Amino acid sequence: MQRLICPDGTIRCVYAETIDLASIGHVSISRGSHVEPDPDGPWFADLAPVGGPRLGPFARRSDALNAESEWLHTHWLFPPLD
Known part of the structure; x- marks a missing residue:
């Protein structure tokens, strides 16, 4: 699991059960996307929760x-990086 350690000490990652994140400290999990089929059957990944496409x-x-x-x-x- 790749983790990004921010300057303020928080750690960001794409959640997986590879390690017990609670062992690191307080955990706050939020949804990054919705993966669902449309009514006709094809699947879409909607990344709007993180400002994505x-x-x-x-x-x-x-x-x-x-x-x-x-x-x-x-x-x-x-x-x-810009």
């Missing part, structure tokens, strides 16, 4: 989850 359509849920994870790691966890 709506990705898709994807034929499989696993493809939408992979795109969601890649986007979160690239644009939210480790955003490009």
Whole structure:
């Protein structure tokens, strides 16, 4: 699990159960996206909760989850430096 340690001491990551985050300290978890099918069946990853785009359509849920994870790691966890 990749973690970003901010100057104020907080740690940011894309949640996974790889390690027990509570062992590090206080944990605050918030949703980064919604991965759901539309009424016609294709899957979308909506990253609006973190100010991101709506990705898709994807034929499989696993493809939408992979795109969601890649986007979160690239644009939210480790955003490009300006």
